[in-house]
Amino acid sequence: xxxxxxxxxxxxxxxxxxxxxxxKSHQELTRIMHAFHGAYARLTLTxxxxxxxxxxxxxxxxxxxxxxxxxxxxxxPVSVGLSLxxxxxxxxxxxxxxADGARWPAQLVAPESAADAADxxxxxxxxxxxxxxxxxxxxxxxxxxxxxxxxxxxxxxxxWNIAVNxxxxxxxxxxxxxRYMFHPLDESTPERREQTYKVFHHLFDPSGEFIVTKGPxxxxxxxxxxxxxxxxxxxxxxxxxxxxxxxxxxCLTHEEFLSKESGPVLGSHTLAIDWHGPDKEVFxxxxxxxxVYHVPEGQFVEFSSELRSTGPDIRLDGDPQHAGFHFRxxxxxxAETSEQTYFLRPDGKxxxxxxxxxxxxxxxxxxxxxxxxxxxxxxxxxxxxxxxPQNPKxxxxxxxxxxxxxxxxxxxxxxxxxLRIRYRLWLQPGELTGEQAAALSHDFVDPPSVTVICADxxxxxxxxxxxxxxxxxxGRDLEGWKGLVASPPARAKMSAEELAKKQAEAxxxxxxxxxxxxxxxxxxxQGNSLCTARDYDDFELMVDWKIGPKGDxxxxxxxxxxxxxxxxPIGSGGLYNNQEHPSRPTAAADRPVGEWNxxxxxxxxxxxxxxLNGQLVVDDVVMENYWExxxxxxxxxxxxxxxxxxxxxxxxxxxxxxxxSDESH
Numbered sequence: 225x226x227x228x229x230x231x232x233x234x235x236x237x238x239x240x241x242x243x244x245x246x247x248k249s250h251q252e253l254t255r256i257m258h259a260f261h262g263a264y265a266r267l268t269l270t271x272x273x274x275x276x277x278x279x280x281x282x283x284x285x286x287x288x289x290x291x292x293x294x295x296x297x298x299x300x301p302v303s304v305g306l307s308l309x310x311x312x313x314x315x316x317x318x319x320x321x322x323a324d325g326a327r328w329p330a331q332l333v334a335p336e337s338a339a340d341a342a343d344x345x346x347x348x349x350x351x352x353x354x355x356x357x358x359x360x361x362x363x364x365x366x367x368x369x370x371x372x373x374x375x376x377x378x379x380x381x382x383x384w385n386i387a388v389n390x391x392x393x394x395x396x397x398x399x400x401x402x403r404y405m406f407h408p409l410d411e412s413t414p415e416r417r418e419q420t421y422k423v424f425h426h427l428f429d430p431s432g433e434f435i436v437t438k439g440p441x442x443x444x445x446x447x448x449x450x451x452x453x454x455x456x457x458x459x460x461x462x463x464x465x466x467x468x469x470x471x472x473x474x475c476l477t478h479e480e481f482l483s484k485e486s487g488p489v490l491g492s493h494t495l496a497i498d499w500h501g502p503d504k505e506v507f508x509x510x511x512x513x514x515x516v517y518h519v520p521e522g523q524f525v526e527f528s529s530e531l532r533s534t535g536p537d538i539r540l541d542g543d544p545q546h547a548g549f550h551f552r553x554x555x556x557x558x559a560e561t562s563e564q565t566y567f568l569r570p571d572g573k574x575x576x577x578x579x580x581x582x583x584x585x586x587x588x589x590x591x592x593x594x595x596x597x598x599x600x601x602x603x604x605x606x607x608x609x610x611x612x613p614q615n616p617k618x619x620x621x622x623x624x625x626x627x628x629x630x631x632x633x634x635x636x637x638x639x640x641x642x643l644r645i646r647y648r649l650w651l652q653p654g655e656l657t658g659e660q661a662a663a664l665s666h667d668f669v670d671p672p673s674v675t676v677i678c679a680d681x682x683x684x685x686x687x688x689x690x691x692x693x694x695x696x697x698x699g700r701d702l703e704g705w706k707g708l709v710a711s712p713p714a715r716a717k718m719s720a721e722e723l724a725k726k727q728a729e730a731x732x733x734x735x736x737x738x739x740x741x742x743x744x745x746x747x748x749x750q751g752n753s754l755c756t757a758r759d760y761d762d763f764e765l766m767v768d769w770k771i772g773p774k775g776d777x778x779x780x781x782x783x784x785x786x787x788x789x790x791x792x793p794i795g796s797g798g799l800y801n802n803q804e805h806p807s808r809p810t811a812a813a814d815r816p817v818g819e820w821n822x823x824x825x826x827x828x829x830x831x832x833x834x835x836l837n838g839q840l841v842v843d844d845v846v847m848e849n850y851w852e853x854x855x856x857x858x859x860x861x862x863x864x865x866x867x868x869x870x871x872x873x874x875x876x877x878x879x880x881x882x883x884x885s886d887e888s889h
Contacts, residue, residue, distance in 0.1 A: 286369045288320070291673045292359040295666040300356040301490075301517045301524065304674040305335060305349065312371050313348035317381075317487050320354055320367040330354040330369070331489035353489045355519060356672060382491030382516065384484050392481075394491045394516060399432030401516050401523060404493070405439070405448070406478035421470035423478050423497060424448035425514055429605065430522055430653060435554065436600060438627070442555030446470065447628055450527060450649065452512075454632070455546035457501070459536040465501040468546045473504045482511065490517050499531070508533055508637065522652035531643040538637040544582050544622035548632025549647050551607055553598050557627035561599040565625040568595040568606070568658060582620035589618050593665045596629045597655055608661050610648040610668045675742060686743050686876055693766065693878035696756060696863070699743040707734035708753040708867070711851050712783045712858060744875035745865070753780070753867040759860045762882040765825040770873040773817050777868050781827050782861030785850050787834055787842075789866075791817050797834040797841040801850040809834070809841035820875075828882060830857045 290302070312318075313332065320328040332350040352369070359365060382401070386392040394402040403426040410416040419440045426435045426449045437449035446469045453476065455468035467474050477498050484493040492515035499508040510531045517524040527549060541547070557565065567574045570591060574580070582588045592613075597606040609629060611619055616633040623629045635643050648668050687699035696704060707730030709715055715723060730752065737751030745754070760782070769789055771777060778786035778800065788800040788809075795812025799805070813836040815821050824835040827847070834842035849857050865874055 288367045288369055289364055289675050290356065290359070290367060291364045291675075292361055293670060293672055294361055295663065295670065296361050297356050297359045297667065297672055298663070299358075299519045300667045300672060301353065301519070302356050302672055302674065303351050303353050306332070306352050308332075308348050308350055310348050313350050315371045317489075318352075318369055318371045320369055323366055328354050328357070328367070329488040331485075331487035333485045333487070333490070333492070334483065353517075355489060355517065359672070381488045382486040382518070384486055384491065384493065386481075392493065394486075394493075395432070396491070396518060400428045401432065401491070402427060402514065402525065403435070404495070404514070406495075409475055409477055418445060421474075422446075422448065422451065422453065422467070422476040423495075424451040426450075427523060427525065427649075427651060429600075429603075430651065434600075436605060436651065438552045438555050443558040443626060444552075444628075447550070447552040450514075450525070450549075450551055452527075452529060452549045453547065454540045454542045456541040456543075457507075457538060458541070459501070459507055459533075459538040462502055465507070467499055468542065473500060473502050475500045475504070476510075485515075488518065490515055492516070506534055507536060508538060522650055525649045525651075526646070527649065528646040529644070531637060533637050533639050533642075535639060537639075540635040540637055540643070542632050544620045544632055545624070546632075548619075548622075548630050549645065550622070550628055550630030551596070551609060551649060553596075553605075553607070553627030554600055555627075556600055557598050562625040562627070564599045564604075565627065566597050567623050567629070568597065568656075568661060570658065570662070572658065577625045579623040579625055581622050588621045591619070591621055591631075592669070593661050594621060594623070594629060594631075595656070595661050596623070596627070598627050604654055606652055606654065606656050608650040608656070608664055610650070610665050612646045612648075613669060615645045615647070616643070689878040690766070693764070693880045695877065696879050697745060697875065697877040699740070699875070701740055702735065702738060702754075704757050705734070705738075706755050706757050707731045707751075708755050708864060712861060713851050744873050745877075747865070747867065747872040747874075749869055749871045751867060754865040755780075755783075756863045759783075759862050760879070760881065761860045762828045763826075764880045764882060765823070765827075765863065766876065766878040767823050767825075767874060768820050768876040769823065770820050771817060772871055775817065775870045775872070777870065777872050778866040779823065779825065780862075780864035780866055781825070781832065781847060782858045783864065784847065784857055784861065786866055787823065787825060787832070795836070795841065796821070797823070797836040799832060799842060799845055799847050802845070802848050803853075805846045805848060806842070809836070810843070811839060811841055813837050813839040813841055820873075822876075826882075 316332055318330050318332065320330050322328070331353045333353060335349045335351050380397045382394055382396050384392055384394055389408055391406065392404040393400050404423070405426065406423045407420040410420045426437045426439065428434065429436050438447050439449065453467040455466045457465040457467060459465070465474050466472070467476055470476070477500065479496040479498050482494040482496055485491060492513060494511060494513045497510040497512055498506045499510060501507045508531050510529055512529045515526040517526070563577045566576045567579065570593065580588045591611065593608055593610050595606055595608045597604060611631060616635050619631040619633050621629070621631045637643050648664070650664055687695055687697070689695050698704070706727065709723065709726045709730045718726070733751050734754060737748050738754050739746050747754070765779070767779065769777070771789060771791060773791055775789070775791045777789040779789070780786050785801045786799070788798045789796045793812060795809045796814050797809040799807050801807070815837060822837055826833040830846050831844050832842060832847045833840070833844050847857050849855050865872070
């Protein structure tokens with residue numbers, strides 16, 4: 225996708241946008257996408273992987289299977305990527321219904337990751353969010369995802385209220401939950417600069433009666449609620465830029481709201497924040513997302529961020545007390561109750577006012593979670609800090625009895641290597657056990673899995689080969705497949721060592737762009753073709769495939785192009801690259817774009833026969849050697865599913881090797 229006055233969909237895929245555009249340019253592009261497609265703008269926070277489930281284009285009810293996995297689940301946020309017809313994607317809050325009739329609120333939001341987005345010309349990418357009330361380890365539950373006939377108002381839900389150039393408050397009903405403080409930088413006095421030199425979030429107590437986090441002033445005025453920064457940043461000839469204390473010209477400024485979501489399950493917003501250094505130059509741009517889930521008896525906040533260099537190579541560094549992502553309780557803890565603060569860690573409960581800090585305790589690193597229990601007035605609260613294992617490591621933890629805790633890491637930020645982080649914070653009245661904190665961590669790191677058990681053309685016969693055939697694709701993973709390395713002539717010239725090295729690189733790229741979703745191969749439009757791990761000579765091949773509008777792909781036989789797949793009035797199935805022999809199909813037998821099609825191919829020597837959806841479209845035609853025109857087609861070679869820059873879907877791939885001496889073939 226390129227911005228050239230008009231929007232084109234073939235040049236640059238969405239997941240490459242963060243390296244091609246600044247967030248300001250990307251935000252302009254998402255506005256155009258919104259108008260062009262009538263769908264919610266995609267965002268560029270590629271922080272965590274998820275499933276993408278492709279649902280059919282008709283009907284208003286689907287069936288999902290939720291598996292608890294190895295852990296007991298209770299009040300667990302669950303998220304799953306869906307690809308929905310546009311008419312259904314308009315419904316922001318469908319309902320999940322259990323077998324016994326219980327109804328769970330659900331919410332559809334725009335995906336957090338561009339890599340999770342579907343091709344919005346035929347379907348709209350959405351994240352389905354809901355709260356799993358309770359499910360024991362090893363158990364599963366079947367859910368019906370239902371959509372109302374008409375768009376309906378949500379039940380009690382989150383909502384945003386923005387005070388311009390001051391703060392944005394997220395409330396659930398009338399109960400405030402989270403407040404984003406984004407006053408513009410004011411340097412009229414030292415005091416005003418101190419109050420406005422960085423953005424941060426306040427967190428309310430679960431009742432919504434008061435704020436439990438700290439703002440400007442008090443002990444260590446630079447501490448602010450939920451905040452993120454580093455006190456030892458270096459780049460170019462700047463040896464120490466400090467976005468923690470915001471000394472000199474350093475500051476963090478709010479630039480714009482990129483998105484906001486509100487509904488019965490969650491409220492979230494995504495922010496563009498600039499990191500300023502000497503002379504107030506912007507050396508890094510941050511996209512920060514805060515999400516609050518509606519879980520009874522507590523506040524459940526997820527913090528995710530992507531930080532990108534504007535050009536220089538940047539060293540992010542600091543110390544446990546002055547860098548990373550931290551929580552700071554209200555100043556009354558420091559002033560009155562710090563001696564009652566204690567920390568609960570994976571190895572047990574600490575004594576009141578006893579803390580651990582790296583490097584004094586070198587083992588205080590890489591904790592999956594840490595909890596701080598503190599007192600505000602007459603009320604005790606416990607905050608649990610959850611660190612995702614994909615965040616940079618070594619994570620060095622800090623604890624302070626006056627109400628601050630968190631962790632930091634060192635990181636080399638370059639234009640080609642952004643920083644992506646993800647944390648969760650749980651706040652509840654009273655105390656909790658180590659087992660409860662560990663359960664929160666399990667939900668974060670190893671969440672329940674969700675699969676669609678009736679969707680699209682999938683049926684109980686999927687991946688069941690006809691008699692005499694074998695499955696090349698097992699419907700579960702990429703076993704038996706590899707990435708593409710060059711052309712057959714180029715591969716033939718490589719040494720064994722060179723080919724092995726390039727194959728390993730191709731396999732790594734393959735796994736980044738080809739995946740298995742609901743029993744089908746899905747390709748995200750980037751990377752390269754998918755190839756069988758072994759070569760074949762004469763065979764019959766059956767394969768189901770699906771494309772979107774203007775989709776373009778094909779099946780390479782013996783490593784050569786190709787039996788054509790495309791969205792064109794000519795129709796699919798032709799031997800597109802033939803020059804001397806027929807290249808077009810005899811009829812257009814394609815089903816409508818977005819529906820599944822079936823090829824039945826037969827290749828004996830250099831001759832190919834193709835049936836598309838049961839109709840003969842190529843009858844015993846010679847397939848020419850595209851790579852070396854003066855030679856016949858190769859006697860053996862791999863089968864390839866062709867990359868052509870479009871999302872693709874394949875399933876039910878069956879092959880029968882032929883004995884050409886058998887006249888029946």
